[in-house]
Amino acid sequence: MATARHYTAYRPRVFTPAERKDVTILLGGLTWKHERLVQGVFENMGYRAQPLPNVSRADLEAGKELIDVGACCPTTFTTGNLVRFLKSRTEIEGAREVERKYVFVTAGACGPCRFGQYHESYTLALDGMGLRDFRLFLLDQTQLDQGSTPGGGLEINLPFSLGVIWALLCGDLLTDLEYRTRPYEVVPGSTDRVLAASVERLYAAFHDRPRRPGTLRSIGWHLASSYFVRALREVKALWDTVEVDRLRVKPRVKITGEFWLQTHEGDGNYDIKRWLEKEGAEVVPPPIAVWLDYLIHLTLQQLEDRGRSDAAARRKSRLVGGVRRAYHWAYGRLRAALDEVPAPLPDQDELARLAAPYYHHRIDGGEGHMLVGKALYAHLHRHAHMICELSPYACMPNTMSVGAMSNVLGQHPDLLYAPIEVKGDAEVHALSRCQMVLTEAKKRAQREFEEARESTGLSLDALRTVVETQRGPRRALFAVPHAGCAGTAANTLLHLARLAH
């Protein structure tokens, strides 16, 4: 007769330094670009590392079978992703070898969100597969120096964490270039070709990064060295070979939403960014850098609250303020190596201020007030014609933000907003909903372009003649001055008109 087994919390078996040469660290949850660069950081620190395959629809089905039914869609997708990979390896190598040869590293947190429960889903699934001894380690996303995981095989120290942060920033910069270039490329496929080469160049930079042991030396080197700036200048030379036609009129669509869904590129969000491009849009992707900035901002807020009666909190607050300034400076420096074409970081204080009438910035969990703040920021600064907000099925924090957006729309009825609930298996419904709003965004982009052209008194032919005599606007790495329009074509037109006069 079967006997019931009582619940025991998962404790990973130890992972020792001696095992490093035989054990592969699996990572996932980001775009292929970010993961490749982070892989370079792991390898630089002496680990073997491998990104999981990109998430697919089959991962959703696998996740549903093994974890609780109320799990949010990102948890289901990412658990299924790990499970399917391990299953495929188990069929080839056997369960005991898989437990010995692989470990999984992922980010964790606490708060009013299933992000704090990811590891429970993973362990439930591992139990279901008979891989209870498989090792998975959680990294705290708010701690740069966490010491060693049990056994000392993986050490989360400052040189490692700074490498990961720099890798995420570089991944963001490439992603920004990718999405602002591909819709306008003259030679189809040239963006993806240059992007792949850029990722490999930066992967090599992270893989070969000079090691500066020790906290202060590592911080000093990352802030002062031109090592990554030089690598990015080589990347810049690659992008300079891509020719674009920015007079193609396209609606700009800002992606917002839950962290994983908005960052992801693939089946996990119906591959909506590529879909939008195929539908004729220019996508404004969400940088991970903004999320990291938000985490610093949250910490500062908490310290400021405590600092009213606590001198230690006030001192720490000054320190975190310095970290924040250094972070912005570092991002700006990397961005400058790409001629300042990728977008700058938005001001977190402004995001909080914009969101304040609708969503209190002390409420964290999920994207907190940022979902509302980013939508208003893009709309009021005319950075996008439309907001596409990706909400995971069964996500509590996002449900609150979407509710707050109803009030925002009441106050800003001209904000084009497409909230898409992503369940993973209702693609046609979700995309057709997005398409309805996109149709209006296309009309707005066209209208804006025509009005801009009429204001210049120039014909389209005359503008094209100006383009032919100017190499600048035909380069992928050309920062089109923002002339108050949301669309790239309208801003380019106004810039060309200035050159013509």
Ligand code: SF4
């Ligand atoms: S924010 Fe929502 S979707 Fe993301 S992990 Fe938390 S509950 Fe899941």
